[in-house]
Amino acid sequence: MDKVQNNKAWFLVLPVLVLVAFSAVIPLMTVVNYSVQDTFGNNVFFWEGLGWFQEVLTSKQVHSAFGRQLMFSGIILAIQIPLGIAIALCMPKKGFWASVCLVLMALPLLVPWNVVGTIWQILGRADIGLLGYVLDALNINFNYSRNAIHAWIIVVTMDVWHWTSLVALLAYAGLQSIPQAYYQAAKIDQASRWKVFRYIELPKMQGVLLIAILLRFMDSFMIYTEPFVVTGGGPGTATSFLSIDLVKLALGQFDLGPAAAFSIMYFLVILLVSWVFYTVMTNLDKAEGR
Amino acid sequence: MNLNWMAWTGPTAIFFIVIACLLLIFTVLGIKYPETPRRGILTIETTRGDRLFITLLGSAFINAGWLALSGLPQWWALGICAIYAVAVFRWV
Structure with missing residues (x-):
């Protein structure tokens, strides 16, 4: 059969291409240009070569921020993914309460980042915040602005509060799409609850869970607003994640060169991780289609 | 068009030109010699x-x-x- 070859529809993508060029490609090129130069403002630049990259790649400060960032992403994934699945399993499958659950779960997702930060910043304070006040009354000396571990606890709890629903909603959607016949077959075989989860629900949720992990990883890897509002990256540098360090460098000190080199390395890591996730996801789809 | 604000340098320009050329070559190759x-x-x-x-x-x-x-x-x-x-x- 002769198929008509007509690729003119590609021209419809042009407006998006122009938009992306202005919002992403041109700024990215500018950042690359900055990364090999030094400036004292006034649009006057001096050639610096690879110096900034060397500085960033060998800087202890950047290394430790990278470590903290990985640890943060690891911790929140380790909490949010199992917790999200557990919540999805406990949610009612249909009826009035299913809708109520869905709406309640979606609420934290609708709150803007800086508001989430402010909520938790106040909640944790011993003088006016409920959580801080209760902990104080229980004789627990909770102070996230002095104690690094407390700062981590509040930042991680905040992220779990904000984003676990996303994982839960995705997992819930995955669960809903499993045909009833699978459960009936399991029942006939007298499969235990764990076996049903392990061999039916988990494999069927694999796709959406990968998306959930990808989304949560990316978001947590780029997190800025919430820790900035709550702890400001402190105490010391305990919760200074990559983006907080980067903004300090770029806007606080106006060191455009080092900041540009920093962002390019940051970008490369994100690009690598996204590519790995994307490849795994598309290959899973193909494996399922076969 | 004034591109001063982008702070172009020779090496970065060459870098982007090389990448653009690579993309172009691979597009042409893709059209001329389709592959599996x-x-x-x-x-x-x-x-x-x-x-x-x-x-x-x-x-x-x-x-x-x-x-x-x-x-x-x-x-x-x-x-x-x-x-x-x-x-x-x-x-x-």
């Missing part, structure tokens, strides 16, 4: 474009690693990248 994806040592299906992407991204990390660890001239890293590129296009 193949499976290499990574056990994932890759097309020419995928392999180019893997090459470029890998080269970026090779260069970064070289800069951070070796202390030798950066040009040598390009040699490693070339070997890496050949390997990727041959086996991935």
Whole structure:
């Protein structure tokens, strides 16, 4: 059969291409240009070569921020993914309460980042915040602005509060799409609850869970607003994640060169991780289609 | 058009021109010689474009690693990248 070859529809993508060029490609090129130069403002630049990259790649400060960032992403994934699945399993499958659950779960997702930060910043304070006040009354000396571990606890709890629903909603959607016949077959075989989860629900949720992990990883890897509002990256540098360090460098000190080199390395890591996730996801789809 | 604000330099311009040319060449190749994806040592299906992407991204990390660890001239890293590129296009 002769198929008509007509690729003119590609021209419809042009407006998006122009938009992306202005919002992403041109700024990215500018950042690359900055990364090999030094400036004292006034649009006057001096050639610096690879110096900034060397500085960033060998800087202890950047290394430790990278470590903290990985640890943060690891911790929140380790909490949010199992917790999200557990919540999805406990949610009612249909009826009035299913809708109520869905709406309640979606609420934290609708709150803007800086508001989430402010909520938790106040909640944790011993003088006016409920959580801080209760902990104080229980004789627990909770102070996230002095104690690094407390700062981590509040930042991680905040992220779990904000984003676990996303994982839960995705997992819930995955669960809903499993045909009833699978459960009936399991029942006939007298499969235990764990076996049903392990061999039916988990494999069927694999796709959406990968998306959930990808989304949560990316978001947590780029997190800025919430820790900035709550702890400001402190105490010391305990919760200074990559983006907080980067903004300090770029806007606080106006060191455009080092900041540009920093962002390019940051970008490369994100690009690598996204590519790995994307490849795994598309290959899973193909494996399922076969 | 005034591009001063973008702070262009010769080397970065060459860098982007090379990448643009690569994309152009691979687009033309893709139209002239259509291909089927193949499976290499990574056990994932890759097309020419995928392999180019893997090459470029890998080269970026090779260069970064070289800069951070070796202390030798950066040009040598390009040699490693070339070997890496050949390997990727041959086996991935």
